[in-house]
Amino acid sequence: MTQNATGARMLRQMLGQGGGGSLVDRIVEDLAMQIIDGTLVPGADVNSVELAKRYATSRTPVREALLTLQREGLVEIPARRRPRVAPVTxxxxxxxxxxxxxxxxxxxxxxxxxxxxxxxxxxxxxxxxxxxxxxxxxxxxxxxxxxxxxxxxxxxxxxxxxxxxxxxxxxxxxxxxxxxxxxxxxxxxxxxxxxxxxxxxxxxxxxxxxxxxxxxxxxxxxxxxxxxxxxx
The missing domain is CATH 1.20.120.530 (GntR ligand-binding domain-like)
Structure with missing residues (x-):
């Protein structure tokens, strides 16, 4: 999905991010957009190691972002398993x-x-x-x-x-x-x-x-x- 100005603004508002300036906010917004537009489908793995490499960061900001997405119902973090896009019925x-x-x-x-x-x-x-x-x-x-x-x-x-x-x-x-x-x-x-x-x-x-x-x-x-x- 192309992040047009309306979409980015509304997504940040829904997430309560304000300006969305932090790295955690950026990871949350990027993953949310990919889930919403279907780039990441329900049940797809979300690899925190690969995300840390992509954003040139430690896994801590990635974990914080995934926890935010879990609260929003977009991601599941099963015990002892890789996070995934929340399945749907x-x-x-x-x-x-x-x-x-x-x-x-x-x-x-x-x-x-x-x-x-x-x-x-x-x-x-x-x-x-x-x-x-x-x-x-x-x-x-x-x-x-x-x-x-x-x-x-x-x-x-x-x-x-x-x-x-x-x-x-x-x-x-x-x-x-x-x-x-x-x-x-x-x-x-x-x-x-x-x-x-x-x-x-x-x-x-x-x-x-x-x-x-x-x-x-x-x-x-x-x-x-x-x-x-x-x-x-």
Whole structure:
């Protein structure tokens, strides 16, 4: 994945890194990006010795980085075994997507109820349209993440935003898989356009339905792709 400015900034924010200036922060960010974009697949070994050589450091910063990624659910560190990218199951993905669909449905309901200025959402939508026209999956993915974060902020419920954030970085891996599948960008950008029109028209029922449909269609795309089975 090309680390565009939006992706790098958002990843650092999710990790609570601020400027992300330390070596540990850099290792965390690099590995997280590789896990999210599929360069490192679930179950793949993460060799701390090779990482120490790559970053010209001792194994201590590498261990600290891996512990951070373990807390975020991206890495497993089994006893007496090499660290690995955390495995994933179909049930795990479905459970998280069902929670996400309902939480984002509440976000949509709050947006319609509060009728805020939607300019920030339309600006992100313009970026999604441009990304889809270029078939730029990575840029679309990060701009989509930013769109969802902007929605949560516009909804004005800090606890809801924190709850969505608590689902963690692990969901980004799955969302990237979904958007990478054939035809998904065009479908996604069209659905987001319909969602913004529902917000504009003050149609809460439709907005909630579209939001849930967007997320659950992402789940269906993953399930239909055979991606989970291919990681075993």
């Amino acid at each position: 179909a049930n795990q993905i479905r459970d998280v997507y069902e929670v996400r669909a309902n939480l984002h449905g509440l976000v949509s309901e709050l947006i319609v109820r509060k009728a805020p200025d939607l300019d920030v959402l339309w600006s992100w939508q313009a970026k999604l349209v441009a990304d889809a026209e270029r078939d730029d999956v990575d840029s679309y993915f990060w701009h989509n993440v930013a769109f969802r974060q902007a929605e949560a902020e516009v909804a004005g419920n800090a606890q809801l935003a924190r709850t969505l954030s608590s689902l963690g970085l692990r969901t980004l891996q799955w969302r990237h898989v979904s958007l990478s599948l054939p035809g998904r960008l065009d479908r996604s950008v069209s659905d987001h356009d319909r969602l913004l029109l529902a917000y504009r028209d003050g149609d809460a029922h439709l907005a909630v339905a579209i939001t849930k449909s967007i997320i659950m269609n992402g789940l269906k795309a993953i399930e239909g792709s055979g991606w989970v089975e291919a990681q075993r």
